[in-house]
Amino acid sequence: MRSLGERVTKSMHQQDGLRRPADMQSTPRHIAIIMDGNGRWAAARGLPRAEGHRRGVEAVRACVRAAGELGVEHLTLFSFSSENWRRPLEEINDLMGLLRRFIRRDLAELHEQDVRVRVIGAPDGVPDDIRKLIAEAVALTRDNGGLRLTVAFNYGARDEIVRAARKLARQAVAGEMDAGSIDEAAFGAALDTAGLPDPDLLIRTSGEMRISNFLLWQCAYAEMVFADAYWPDFDKDALIACINEYQTRERRFGGLSARYSA
Ligand code: IPE
Ligand code: IPE
Ligand code: MG
Numbered sequence: 001m002r003s004l005g006e007r008v009t010k011s012m013h014q015q016d017g018l019r020r021p022a023d024m025q026s027t028p029r030h031i032a033i034i035m036d037g038n039g040r041w042a043a044a045r046g047l048p049r050a051e052g053h054r055r056g057v058e059a060v061r062a063c064v065r066a067a068g069e070l071g072v073e074h075l076t077l078f079s080f081s082s083e084n085w086r087r088p089l090e091e092i093n094d095l096m097g098l099l100r101r102f103i104r105r106d107l108a109e110l111h112e113q114d115v116r117v118r119v120i121g122a123p124d125g126v127p128d129d130i131r132k133l134i135a136e137a138v139a140l141t142r143d144n145g146g147l148r149l150t151v152a153f154n155y156g157a158r159d160e161i162v163r164a165a166r167k168l169a170r171q172a173v174a175g176e177m178d179a180g181s182i183d184e185a186a187f188g189a190a191l192d193t194a195g196l197p198d199p200d201l202l203i204r205t206s207g208e209m210r211i212s213n214f215l216l217w218q219c220a221y222a223e224m225v226f227a228d229a230y231w232p233d234f235d236k237d238a239l240i241a242c243i244n245e246y247q248t249r250e251r252r253f254g255g256l257s258a259r260y261s262a
Contacts, residue, residue: 024247028200030074031067031243032222034214035060037206037230044230050094055232057098061106066236068113068147070243074196075149078214082122082156096127099153103133107140114146120192121155122163150196157216164190193218201246203239205231223249 035056042052060077067075080095110117117137126134134153167190172179188194199215202222209226211219225242227234250257 025200025249025251026247027071028223028243028246029072030076030197030199031072031201031203031239032076032078032199032215032219033063034078034202034204034208034212035231035234036204036208036212038232040206041230041232049091052230052232053091053094053098057102059232059234060102062235063239064110064115064147064149065113066239068115069236070239073148074199075147076120076152076193076196076199076215077149078152078155078212080121080153080155081213082154082159083213085125096130099130100133103130103137107137110137110149111141111144114144115141116144116146116148117141118148118150119153120150120160121153122159123154126154148196150193152214155192156213157211158213160192161217163192188217191217198222200251201225201242203227203242205229205234221251221253223251 038052038056039049040052041055042049045051060079063077064075079099084095085092107117117140119134119138123131164187168177168179168182168187171177172182193215196218198218198220199222202211202215202219202224203226204210204224205227207226207228215222223246225245227238227242229238
């Protein structure tokens with residue numbers, strides 16, 4: 001029997017013209033995106049940064065829809081980092097306002113699209129009303145079986161790792177488990193992303209080539225694709241181009257190339 005990935009790729013191939021010769025990777029099961037370049041998109045047009053963020057939300061809508069149509073199982077979007085609090089208060093307020101509006105306006109449609117929403121990041125510092133909205137979105141969509149959308153909000157990977165270490169240390173000190181039993185699986189299960197498969201493909205837009213504290217543990221073997229487009233210009237075709245690039249990569253996970261095991 002063919003795997004879900006292979007079946008999905010076959011239907012994508014038929015519907016969307018995605019390339020997949022026999023020796024190529026199948027569709028990435030989990031795509032993570034660092035959505036970057038809203039400010040530069042706006043500056044290039046003489047517009048305020050807030051307008052770039054507003055257009056960025058439209059790109060989020062399009063990308064979620066496209067990922068669902070392409071049969072991607074997991075999409076994880078970096079929407080606000082634990083370091084983004086360093087920005088001017090006015091911009092932070094704009095970003096918080098956009099998240100509020102996004103949840104209020106788009107939740108029903110996401111639910112209709114069978115999307116299941118999850119949020120990762122530190123709850124501390126998030127305004128109470130946003131925490132409530134997030135809880136509502138998670139509760140409403142918890143039984144949906146379509147695209148699994150994870151929004152990284154107030155998220156920093158080092159912070160996530162430190163919180164996981166603290167949680168495990170507390171359990172060990174309380175005698176709930178033996179510190180010697182902590183292995184990679186136990187540590188992964190203490191992270192915000194517990195239960196999610198690792199990203200297969202990490203995309204960053206805007207031409208920047210850095211991780212900026214995103215999913216440091218989980219991206220150990222992710223394939224990285226850096227797209228030049230600023231986030232507001234990233235559309236379904238751009239996503240397909242990134243997937244096509246991913247499909248040309250050979251993933252070795254520290255082993256040997258398949259051509260040695262003929
Ligand atoms: C990404 O766009 C959105 C967030 C980080 C919240 P930026 O706001 O970082 O845009 P640039 O990088 O300044 O162009
Ligand atoms: C990363 O982008 C965070 C998000 C996309 C939410 P930044 O724009 O904050 O990253 P740096 O500061 O350029 O590394
Ligand atoms: Mg940026």
